[in-house]
Amino acid sequence: MTATKKPAAAKAAPKKPAAAKKPAATKKAAAPDSSSGMPAIGKKAPAFSLMSDAGEKVSLATLKGKAAVLYFYPKDDTPGCTVEALDFTALKKKFEAAGAVVYGISKDSVEKHCKFRDKHGLSVTLLSDEEGKMLEAYGVWTEKSLYGRKFMGIVRSTVLLDDKGVVRQVWPKVKVKGHAEEVLAAVKDL
Secondary structure, three states, X not given: OHHXXXXXXXXXXXXXXXXXXHHHHHHHHOOHHHOOOOOOXXXXXXXXXXXXXXXXXXXXXXXXXXXXXXXXXXXXOOHHHHHHHHHHHHOHHHHHHOOEEEEEEEOOOHHHHHHHHHHHOOOOEEEXXXXXXXXXXXXXXXXXXXXXXXXXXXXXXXXXXOOOOEEEEEEOOOOOOOHHHHHHHHHHOO
């Protein structure tokens, strides 16, 4: 039995350097390349016009006069996307009190958005960009990699617009935990 413990301890030692490499990989993932296609802070946001889960058209023009949080997410009803939508829903009244509206945007259809909204009791408005025009204009439709396989998809990102439609802050490659609270703090600072 002692012989088995020694190899296990020997195996544990090489794992530490491997773990040390992970932060370096994370830093590379957050390099400027990830946000280069996103709208520039201080510039007018790209125009868009999308259908909402309420059956209404929402465009950059209809947002004038109020700050807007545009959070882009990969797919309805997946674990991370559900948590993010629930977090924004939980803070919706605080966003409204701060003078902002919140929109979740993905390539899912309006029908899928309605099912997602109803299943989880979401109160944030969901916008459908099935053609991907807004996703491309905002630089969030990019090549992704999973287990060595490359594919196109939405990088979870958020853009904050002021009441004139000017980009005030961008969050590329968002980590869900605590994100809605961070965005709310930025809205309050506008």
